Amino acid sequence: xxxxxxxxxxxxxxxxxxxxxxxxxxxxxxxxxxxxxxxxxxxxxxxxxxxxxxxxxxxxxxxxxxxxxxxxxxxxxxxxxxxxxxxxxxxxxxxxxxxxxxxxxxxxxxxxxxxxxxxxxxxxxxxxxxxxxxxxxxxxxxxxxxxxxxxxxxxxxxxxxxxxxxxxxxxxxxxxxxxxxxxxxxxxxxxxxxxxxxxxxxxxxxxxxxxxxxxxxxxxxxxxxxxxxxxxxxxxxxxxxxxxxxxxxxxxxxxxxxxxxxxxxxxxxxxxxxxxxxxxxxxxxxxxxxxxxxxxxxxxxxxxxxxxxxxxxxxxxxxxxxxxxxxxxxxxxxxxxxxxxxxxxxxxxxxxxxxxxxxxxxxxxxxxxxxxxxxxxxxxxxxxxxxxxxx
Amino acid sequence: xxxxxxxxxxxxxxxxxxxxxxxxxxxxxxxxxxxxxxxxxxxxxxxxxxxxxxxxxxxxxxxxxxxxxxxxxxxxxxxxxxxxxxxxxxxxxxxxxxxxxxxxxxxxxxxxxxxxxxxxxxxxxxxxxxxxxxxxxxxxxxxxxxxxxxxxxxxxxxxxxxxxxxxxxxxxxxxxxxxxxxxxxxxxxxxxxxxxxxxxxxxxxxxxxxxxxxxxxxxxxxxxxxxxxxxxxxxxxxxxxxxxxxxxxxxxxxxxxxxxxxxxxxxxxxxxxxxxxxxxxxxxxxxxxxxxxxxxxxxxxxxxxxxxxxxxxxxxxxxxxxxxxxxxxxxxxxxxxxxxxxxxxxxxxxxxxxxxxxxxxxxxxxxxxxxxxxxxxxxxxxxxxxxxxxxxxxxxxxxxxxxxxxxxxxxxxxxxxxxxxxxxxxxxxxxxxxxxxxxxxxxxxxxxxxxxxxxxxxxxxxxxxxxxxxxxxxxxxxxxxxxxxxxxxxxxxxxxxxxxxxxxxxx
Ligand SMILES: Nc1ncnc2c1ncn2[C@@H]1O[C@H](COP(=O)(O)OP(=O)(O)OP(=O)(O)O)[C@@H](O)[C@H]1O
Ligand SMILES: [Mg+2]
Numbered sequence: 001x002x003x004x005x006x007x008x009x010x011x012x013x014x015x016x017x018x019x020x021x022x023x024x025x026x027x028x029x030x031x032x033x034x035x036x037x038x039x040x041x042x043x044x045x046x047x048x049x050x051x052x053x054x055x056x057x058x059x060x061x062x063x064x065x066x067x068x069x070x071x072x073x074x075x076x077x078x079x080x081x082x083x084x085x086x087x088x089x090x091x092x093x094x095x096x097x098x099x100x101x102x103x104x105x106x107x108x109x110x111x112x113x114x115x116x117x118x119x120x121x122x123x124x125x126x127x128x129x130x131x132x133x134x135x136x137x138x139x140x141x142x143x144x145x146x147x148x149x150x151x152x153x154x155x156x157x158x159x160x161x162x163x164x165x166x167x168x169x170x171x172x173x174x175x176x177x178x179x180x181x182x183x184x185x186x187x188x189x190x191x192x193x194x195x196x197x198x199x200x201x202x203x204x205x206x207x208x209x210x211x212x213x214x215x216x217x218x219x220x221x222x223x224x225x226x227x228x229x230x231x232x233x234x235x236x237x238x239x240x241x242x243x244x245x246x247x248x249x250x251x252x253x254x255x256x257x258x259x260x261x262x263x264x265x266x267x268x269x270x271x272x273x274x275x276x277x278x279x280x281x282x283x284x285x286x287x288x289x290x291x292x293x294x295x296x297x298x299x300x301x302x303x304x305x306x307x308x309x310x311x312x313x314x315x316x317x318x319x320x321x322x323x324x325x326x327x328x329x330x331x332x333x334x335x336x337x338x339x340x341x342x343x344x345x346x347x348x349x350x351x352x353x354x355x356x357x358x359x360x361x362x363x364x365x366x367x368x369x370x371x372x373x374x375x376x377x378x379x380x381x382x383x384x385x386x387x388x389x390x391x
Numbered sequence: 392x393x394x395x396x397x398x399x400x401x402x403x404x405x406x407x408x409x410x411x412x413x414x415x416x417x418x419x420x421x422x423x424x425x426x427x428x429x430x431x432x433x434x435x436x437x438x439x440x441x442x443x444x445x446x447x448x449x450x451x452x453x454x455x456x457x458x459x460x461x462x463x464x465x466x467x468x469x470x471x472x473x474x475x476x477x478x479x480x481x482x483x484x485x486x487x488x489x490x491x492x493x494x495x496x497x498x499x500x501x502x503x504x505x506x507x508x509x510x511x512x513x514x515x516x517x518x519x520x521x522x523x524x525x526x527x528x529x530x531x532x533x534x535x536x537x538x539x540x541x542x543x544x545x546x547x548x549x550x551x552x553x554x555x556x557x558x559x560x561x562x563x564x565x566x567x568x569x570x571x572x573x574x575x576x577x578x579x580x581x582x583x584x585x586x587x588x589x590x591x592x593x594x595x596x597x598x599x600x601x602x603x604x605x606x607x608x609x610x611x612x613x614x615x616x617x618x619x620x621x622x623x624x625x626x627x628x629x630x631x632x633x634x635x636x637x638x639x640x641x642x643x644x645x646x647x648x649x650x651x652x653x654x655x656x657x658x659x660x661x662x663x664x665x666x667x668x669x670x671x672x673x674x675x676x677x678x679x680x681x682x683x684x685x686x687x688x689x690x691x692x693x694x695x696x697x698x699x700x701x702x703x704x705x706x707x708x709x710x711x712x713x714x715x716x717x718x719x720x721x722x723x724x725x726x727x728x729x730x731x732x733x734x735x736x737x738x739x740x741x742x743x744x745x746x747x748x749x750x751x752x753x754x755x756x757x758x759x760x761x762x763x764x765x766x767x768x769x770x771x772x773x774x775x776x777x778x779x780x781x782x783x784x785x786x787x788x789x790x791x792x793x794x795x796x797x798x799x800x801x802x803x804x805x806x807x808x809x810x811x812x813x814x815x816x817x818x819x820x821x822x823x824x825x826x827x828x829x830x831x832x833x834x835x836x837x838x839x840x841x842x843x844x845x846x847x848x849x850x851x852x853x854x855x856x857x858x859x860x861x862x863x864x865x866x867x868x869x870x871x872x873x874x875x876x877x878x879x880x881x882x883x884x885x886x887x888x889x890x891x892x893x894x895x896x897x898x
Binding site: 200203258259260261263264266267270271273274275276277278279280281333337338 | 702703705725726727729730731736738743744745746747748749750754758759761762765768769770772773812
């Protein structure tokens, strides 16, 4: 008995962060559900929530890699604006088809990131400076490209990138079976993976999570996904961006957790000198992290522009702050080497839920900023406090 | 006998999953030098961190009595106010600040927040004189050697009116003569009435200066010996430390030396920033299969610089010379290529250049050979754990799981993780830079065994060490290095401490 309470306690202490974030997310959703008299989780609003935050989540994934590698990218907001402008010029003014425009935009984003990465990785210029410069340059170029004007609207098929829904191939009448089905399949797969991981861990005697915790945690996650899928199904179904996001989350979680490249990224963020002395090509990895960030920022730019249906000179303004905040709320470490993709995503969702909830409540943009700032601070303080306590 | 200045009673300290200390007792008499010894991970550093308030009151069980009164420190400041000063295993000086600034850091000679610099320098100079440190107090700490940095730490302690000085492995990174000076200084401080607690794995030092010895094993206090009345042999201490008799310090080996494995010719290296300063000059070296070769030399001789420049040009610039493995000229211009060609280098600076401290034991173990636990660039967590677990067992790394964060391991166990990493890289030639720094006697023997096994398997080992007995006990051949050059070579039979020193002096 003594031993088991001991292990529950030590498990809680070492996983405080993970539980803390989940509990915070649930609490925040619950709070706003109450404060908004139930508007928060209405199907229409939930759908809206995903559409509104998709681009932040997309960028948070890229930013996580950059921050894990021990750097920062301040330019992503400007890149969003710039790519939006580029897309507008190519589609509306030049009349180019989507199959040309989308890959071109992603490639341009990649090149922009690669340029940052080049200076940071091979010339050892601090990333703060390089991307601060980038932030100014691409903001300026956006203005130049748009000649200070907004350009819009876009054709339907471009808008669909962001505001479209996956057609209901399963042909549900009042309920979108496609959305519900995907939710159920996703839940099943996640549960299977969780059980598998637990079994493997037990085989090596590495599991310290008590059964009850495991069941409650995974039960809650499963319930949440099914419920969200159900809500979406009663509205317009599965948004395209949600599919894009899900694919990105899966791919990048896999890369960071399961591949040698991901492992090396954590190593260079943790101790770059030591990593280099194990033969890791730190420069190349840093370069790739930035290039990848540029590409994801471009994708976010396309999604955002499609949603707004115009390209404006101020698009993407201060997005970098939301993205960086999301990553830190999600538990990444300022000094690099620590952080998870899923954490960054949850961080972004927390930010998104707060934005959405406060907007519904009619809280002014001024107080929204104040509250978001305080939440970021609280999250990081919680982190540091936990770290000290674990010693 | 003199009064007891410090009494620690029933100290128990738990970390998640580890009981680091279990009902430990420590009695220190006023004015003595008290040695605290024990294996890696026995809990020495932890006990001292409790005493100095690094782990505040309430995070452990047990009582502290200092100068007869119960005390409860909730921070380092509290213990410092009582004159208890700790010098940690890893030095805590700020490299860019000057000696004087470091000495009075956090204790500035100031009035209304304005620092009185003349006073600061004058007092620093006075104190430096008492410890025999001849430097300008305005010199940045980065510009002086480790030995002098230790003295700066002591000056810092003296500036705070130290009564009880705690030194956690102060000599582990010092050369023989610097160590001697430091020990002499401790004796001098003792004459002035300052009590000290000394943690060390070098038992000859313990025997030389200690008045009493407390031995910890697996988090428990095993014995308290009084060395002032009886002479206590090293073997006696070792027996209580490791729990069995240890008659030999170096394992026997019948060398079976084969053909040349690594051959380095005309190796030259220049300083990475000051391009006119040559650090390594015309070095020629060969290592045969099954051979353990040493490089002896004083600090600053260029041994580490040579080894690191050979390992993927990790040090220096304008590097020239050729390296052959098994007769074939190989490209060692990047670390990656050096590893692929069968060279591995275990750094002397595990904190800065070795470990990823925030990550687990298994992460650190497999890092240099990730492909060994991956297929198609995908990691196999089961296999990775199995590998790490294997090394944890065979190197006897004291921690319950391979998921433990390496930063939480004791110093000596961290060193073993470094070894595990490079053993798993399965090199042809393993370069070891101070491989047993901070490692206890028992574990040293285990590491020597591993080195011998490696040699018996037909690999080559190049060993850099400041501990001459270690080189003499282990190596088949020793190169002597001085000021960037190899000035001589000694076979096992001819090699002796005197022979090496006279070579250096006469060069
Ligand atoms: N923060 C921590 N979290 C978990 N375990 C810890 C932590 N700090 C120390 N330990 C464990 O406590 C034990 C004692 O460690 P300690 O550093 O006191 O050993 P030590 O006697 O100083 O060893 P060494 O001679 O190697 O320096 C070790 O098993 C170590 O892994
Ligand atoms: Mg220690």
